[in-house]
Amino acid sequence: MARDSTARKLDETPALRGAKRPGFGGGRPPPPVRPNIPFASNLWLAVLMLLGAEAMFFAGLIGAFLVFRIANPVWPPPFQPRLPIEVTGVNTVILLASAITIRLGLKAIQRGDRSRLVRLLSWTAAAGAVFLSIQGFEWFRLLHFGLTLSSSIYGGLFYTIIGCHAVHVFGALIWLLVVWQRARTGTYTRQNYVGLQTCSMYWVFVVALWPLLYGLVYLY
Amino acid sequence: MTKKIISLSLVFGLSMLVRSSASWACAVCWGGDTGPTADAYNSSVLFLMTAPYAVMGSIAAWLFYTYRRSAATREKSEGVEPLVHLTWNPEESGR
Numbered sequence: 001m002a003r004d005s006t007a008r009k010l011d012e013t014p015a016l017r018g019a020k021r022p023g024f025g026g027g028r029p030p031p032p033v034r035p036n037i038p039f040a041s042n043l044w045l046a047v048l049m050l051l052g053a054e055a056m057f058f059a060g061l062i063g064a065f066l067v068f069r070i071a072n073p074v075w076p077p078p079f080q081p082r083l084p085i086e087v088t089g090v091n092t093v094i095l096l097a098s099a100i101t102i103r104l105g106l107k108a109i110q111r112g113d114r115s116r117l118v119r120l121l122s123w124t125a126a127a128g129a130v131f132l133s134i135q136g137f138e139w140f141r142l143l144h145f146g147l148t149l150s151s152s153i154y155g156g157l158f159y160t161i162i163g164c165h166a167v168h169v170f171g172a173l174i175w176l177l178v179v180w181q182r183a184r185t186g187t188y189t190r191q192n193y194v195g196l197q198t199c200s201m202y203w204v205f206v207v208a209l210w211p212l213l214y215g216l217v218y219l220y
Numbered sequence: 221m222t223k224k225i226i227s228l229s230l231v232f233g234l235s236m237l238v239r240s241s242a243s244w245a246c247a248v249c250w251g252g253d254t255g256p257t258a259d260a261y262n263s264s265v266l267f268l269m270t271a272p273y274a275v276m277g278s279i280a281a282w283l284f285y286t287y288r289r290s291a292a293t294r295e296k297s298e299g300v301e302p303l304v305h306l307t308w309n310p311e312e313s314g315r
Contacts (some may be wrong), residue, residue: 039290040283048282052275059271063264070260 027127048197051205053166063163063218068153080154081145083218084138090133092214095169098127099207102176102200112190114183121180124203128173134168158217165213168206175199 051136069075076082105120139159180198182188188196 037294039287048279052279055278057277059268059275063268065269066264067260070263071257073256079239113283 002192041194041195042123043198047201065157068157077152077154079140080152081147085218088218091131095131095207095210098124099204102203106200109188109193118183121183125176125180128169132169161213161217172203172206
């Protein structure tokens with residue numbers, strides 16, 4: 001109330017009565033008001049931070065592996081079974097293909113093609129399941145040959161590093177199956193697909209990590 | 221009080237000098253600074269030193285890339301004029 005009266009007084013000041021009123025923006029039409037949409041969602045940022053933490057976790061494991069690997073010129077140690085390089089190489093290709101399919105799925109929903117998204121997510125989940133099955137089968141064989149968690153530092157490192165990655169792939173696969181089910185029910189649209197996007201980020205992370213671990217543990 | 225803290229710190233520091241082997245920072249450095257074990261630790265330490273920079277750099281680069289792409293997409297889709305027109309323009313205002 002007091003503010004209104006003050007404004008009226010200022011408006012009726014004799015000095016300003018004959019003055020030209022200021023104009024704003026000239027003759028141009030005002031620009032359209034843009035909604036304040038953030039460039040990234042909170043979930044996207046949270047998953048990005050999670051990936052940073054996961055990367056540091058695996059960096060710690062790789063650091064431990066480097067200590068034992070470089071300190072031992074003979075690697076694998078004598079009387080220890082050799083790791084299946086060829087089969088795991090094929091498995092690596094399967095896992096890398098799954099990263100391509102999930103990225104294509106993301107592109108499909110950006111175009112609004114929901115059926116293609118569901119199909120590509122199925123392929124991704126199948127590739128992840130095949131990867132885990134082959135890994136599990138090879139693990140059983142290695143256990144049968146005597147490579148256990150406590151048999152040597154070689155076995156301990158192998159099962160810790162590769163096992164941690166397998167647990168991450170398993171978790172990512174469960175997440176992927178949830179996303180697949182949501183995609184089937186039509187949750188994701190051309191405008192809203194952040195759940196799929198974050199799952200894709202996590203999946204690509206675990207896939208991109210694998211060639212590094214394969215090169216270190218199996219080939220180095 | 222300050223004198224007490226300083227004298228206690230001096231006693232602690234001198235005792236560390238006397239029993240230097242017990243106060244080594246790394247409990248596995250008994251092997252010396254050469255040899256495969258030392259090389260292994262050096263390589264691992266170097267790797268772990270670079271890891272946080274690589275991770276934080278990747279996150280920052282990803283954020284920057286996403287921001288640039290988002291801004292470019294928005295400008296293209298809306299065809300919006302720059303926000304500078306919202307400011308008061310003395311030439312166009314007629315004052």
